[in-house]
Amino acid sequence: xxxxxxxxxxxxxxxxxxxxxxxxxxxxxxxxxxxxxxxxxxxxxxxxxxxxxxxxxxxxxxxxxxxxxxxxxxxxxxxxxxxxxxxxxxxxxxxxxxxxxxxxxxx
Amino acid sequence: xxxxxxxxxxxxxxxxxxxxxxxxxxxxxxxxxxxxxxxxxxxxxxxxxxxxxxxxxxxxxxxxxxxxxxxxxxxxxxxxxxxxxxxxxxxxxxxxxxxxxxxxxxxxxxxxxxxxxxxxxxxxxxxxxxxxxxxxxxxxxxxxxxxxxxxxxxxxxxxxxxxxxxxxxxxx
Numbered sequence: 001x002x003x004x005x006x007x008x009x010x011x012x013x014x015x016x017x018x019x020x021x022x023x024x025x026x027x028x029x030x031x032x033x034x035x036x037x038x039x040x041x042x043x044x045x046x047x048x049x050x051x052x053x054x055x056x057x058x059x060x061x062x063x064x065x066x067x068x069x070x071x072x073x074x075x076x077x078x079x080x081x082x083x084x085x086x087x088x089x090x091x092x093x094x095x096x097x098x099x100x101x102x103x104x105x106x107x
Numbered sequence: 108x109x110x111x112x113x114x115x116x117x118x119x120x121x122x123x124x125x126x127x128x129x130x131x132x133x134x135x136x137x138x139x140x141x142x143x144x145x146x147x148x149x150x151x152x153x154x155x156x157x158x159x160x161x162x163x164x165x166x167x168x169x170x171x172x173x174x175x176x177x178x179x180x181x182x183x184x185x186x187x188x189x190x191x192x193x194x195x196x197x198x199x200x201x202x203x204x205x206x207x208x209x210x211x212x213x214x215x216x217x218x219x220x221x222x223x224x225x226x227x228x229x230x231x232x233x234x235x236x237x238x239x240x241x242x243x244x245x246x247x248x249x250x251x252x253x254x255x256x257x258x259x260x261x262x263x264x265x266x267x268x269x270x271x272x273x274x275x276x277x278x279x
Binding site for chain 2: 037048056
């Protein structure tokens with residue numbers, strides 16, 4: 001497992017600890033050549049608020065995750081309904097190219 | 108200049124203005140002036156800070172309008188950020204309910220703006236509105252006690268905004 005993959009998993013493990021309703025985490029651009037390149041995460045969770053579109057927010061690195069991230073969160077029902085709609089995901093976020101870090105049923 | 112470079116400039120500018128709005132909020136909140144004036148700055152702080160983080164999160168997006176739940180999602184994601192692991196540590200187990208209550212509170216703050224309140228509830232911090240009983244109220248007539256210092260969620264929300272202002276960076 002690469003460092004970035006392991007560091008990303010630590011972040012995801014933290015999310016799982018405080019959200020029983022989290023069902024999917026997709027990672028985009030996680031494995032890249034540059035260590036300081038941002039990685040992007042899409043969280044699908046029953047606790048997310050509906051916005052009608054995937055809206056990522058940007059965050060700086062930390063001691064555990066030493067690369068910048070862009071993170072978005074969407075509700076499970078909205079995601080299932082709209083995931084194939086044009087414009088629902090930001091440019092460059094393609095589910096078919098994403099790495100699935102979490103795939104589970106809701107608690 | 109590429110769209111990401113332009114958005115980085117916008118993100119930094121939104122962040123600077125949000126930080127200044129927050130300082131103004133704190134100064135107004137410490138006075139005897141009607142609470143609506145301080146809350147106006149709190150609402151603007153939250154909206155501009157969320158926009159700064161959004162521009163950092165989607166570098167080719169145009170400066171956007173904020174939907175009613177955008178601020179709530181922003182607050183939830185501050186709890187998801189990489190630095191939250193450093194910040195929360197073992198407290199992570201306790202934040203499940205705090206995260207959602209603060210997100211709901213952020214949504215309530217966004218509804219203090221008349222442009223949003225118009226569709227959901229008339230009560231706002233800038234312009235008069237007609238109450239259910241037909242009375243016309245000005246913001247200075249409302250104590251906005253639900254946004255007062257005795258509200259624990261309000262205190263936690265202010266702490267979270269301080270952290271988010273301090274931790275902001277433009278993602279390359």
